[in-house]
Structures are given as C-alpha cells and as structure tokens.
Amino acid sequence: MYIQYEHHEHYEHMEVSMKIIISNSSNEPIYTQISRQIKGHILKGELKEGDLLPSIRKLAKELQISVITTKRAYDELEKEGFLEVVQGKGSYVAGQNKELMKEKKLKIIEDSLMKVVEESRLLGLDYGEVNEMLKILFEEG
Amino acid sequence: MYIQYEHHEHYEHMEVSMKIIISNSSNEPIYTQISRQIKGHILKGELKEGDLLPSIRKLAKELQISVITTKRAYDELEKEGFLEVVQGKGSYVAGQNKELMKEKKLKIIEDSLMKVVEESRLLGLDYGEVNEMLKILFEEG
DNA sequence: TATAGTGTGTATATACAGTATGAACACCAT
C-alpha cells in the first residue's frame, strides 16, 4: 500500500478540439452560450475526464470575444463541477459520475420543458397538440 | 345608409377583472411577465374585443410596481396589435382575427419548443425520451 | 541552479445596454 498524493498526474492530456458556435444576435449572453455548449459536450461524452480545454485566451481569440467572457464561462462550469481550473496550467474536464450524467441531461430538458407546459396551459393547449408539434420538430432536423 | 365615424362607441365596456401574477425573483422582466399573461388571456378568449383593461396606475398599485413598468407592458401589447391604448381614456382589447388566434397560440409554443428540441439534440436525447417527460409534466398539473 | 520567457488563469476599473423607478406633464370626461 502506498499513499496517493494529489499531484494530478492524470491531467496531462493534450488539448482537445471542441466545436463552439456563438451568436451575437442572440439574446442569450455569450458566456452562457459557451458554458451551455461545453456542458453538452461533457454530458454527451465527447469530452472526458482530464481533457484539457483550450485556454481562455485561445478560445477568446477564436470566438473574437474578450478573455473575460471566456473566463466567466469557465468559472460557471467550475462552480457546477464540470471543470477544474488551475491557475498557470489550464482548465480540465472534471470527473463525472456516469450514473448521474443521464439524469443531468434529462433535468436540463425537463426544466425548459416545464416552462413550455406552463405556457401551454395558459393558452389552453392540450398534450396532444403540443406533442404533435414536438414530433414534427424532431422529425424536421 | 349612414356614415360610421371612428368615435369608438363600442369601446365603452366596464373595466374587466384580470388575473396577473408577477414574480420578482424571476429572471424574466416584469413588463414581459405582464404582457405575456395578458396576451394569454386574450388568445384564450377570456378577454374580448372592447374590454377595458385596468389603468396603468391601478394595475401598478395592485402589483406594487411602477406605473412606467405597466405602461411598458401595455405598449408592447399595443405594438403587437392586442390593445388599443387611448390617451386620457384607457386601454382596450383590440379586435382579434379569430381564425388566426389558434395559429398565434401554436406559434408561441412552437418557438419555445424549438429551443428545447435543439438542446435535446445537443445532449443526444431522442423524441421518445422528451415526449415521455412532456407527457408526465402535462399529467402532473 | 538560477532566471528569463512564454504559456496559463486572475483582478481592477470602465463602458454600455436593459430594466425599473418617481415626478411632472398632457389629454379626456364630467
């Protein structure tokens, strides 16, 4: 038996490529567009524990935005436990509980779906009508 | 035959009562909470053409908010053709094309539902899973 | 083994847009 120190040797991966698309015309803030999409990549399994994300500077340059905006996105992801941000080194994907990943995905959709249902009730639309739209929208893509 | 002038004699209804609930903790602006709910009442048929809405001052007092905020809500509804706002008199429900009301309701839900579908795809959830949630959420209420 | 250099993340001060406000104003009816 030996003691395992916290030297994070398993966080020496190469920087990973990552598709992020931001819209300046959207009313959603840029930093949430970024964090939301990175969260999606992690929950979908395209980013794995220990993966090194692009530095806030590099990502900022690619997306033509400020460093502070990318930092804010990474900060949010760190607070939610998706990243480990290490000064001077970089930002790494944190370990995820695989059993909870499916639940997390469902929770994200449930939250926004709940609002749609509430608004539907306000307008007097029933399940059948909304479901019909959902079906069509899914088939379209 | 006689000429009918635009003196709006058909807009002399009594002030109508109207349930509006606002949340200060919500991230949705107060003025859109109001306009959204009034729009819902109109589209659902609970408010009809010519109905007199509470004055911006009265509504502001009831909701414990500023007159300017209620005005902004009414302004938005006027721009979208749901209200006729008359200085010195009051704010009235405008005539709605009944054939288009159903479509308007569906359009509102479709817009928000589209975002849910896009996010679902991003997370790799399929129609069956989202539909299951939709069903449950509808049954719950 | 120092240390300069280049990469990382961090903190401060600032600008701007959207939201909400009070108070003074203008219009309409009686």
Added chain:
DNA sequence: ATGGTGTTCATACTGTATATACACACTATA
C-alpha cells in the same frame, strides 16, 4: 375645476462585455 386617463424626462441599478495590468506554472538555457 377636478379627477380620471396615458405620456415623457431624468435617474438609478443591474447584468454583460471589455482592455489592461497582474500573479502563477512550466521550461529552456546560460
């Protein structure tokens, strides 16, 4: 005149995005 409407103006606050200067970690190399 009076008391009800909606309207306008100047102001404050919050959230978003920014540039610039700072602090930390690695590493090449003298």
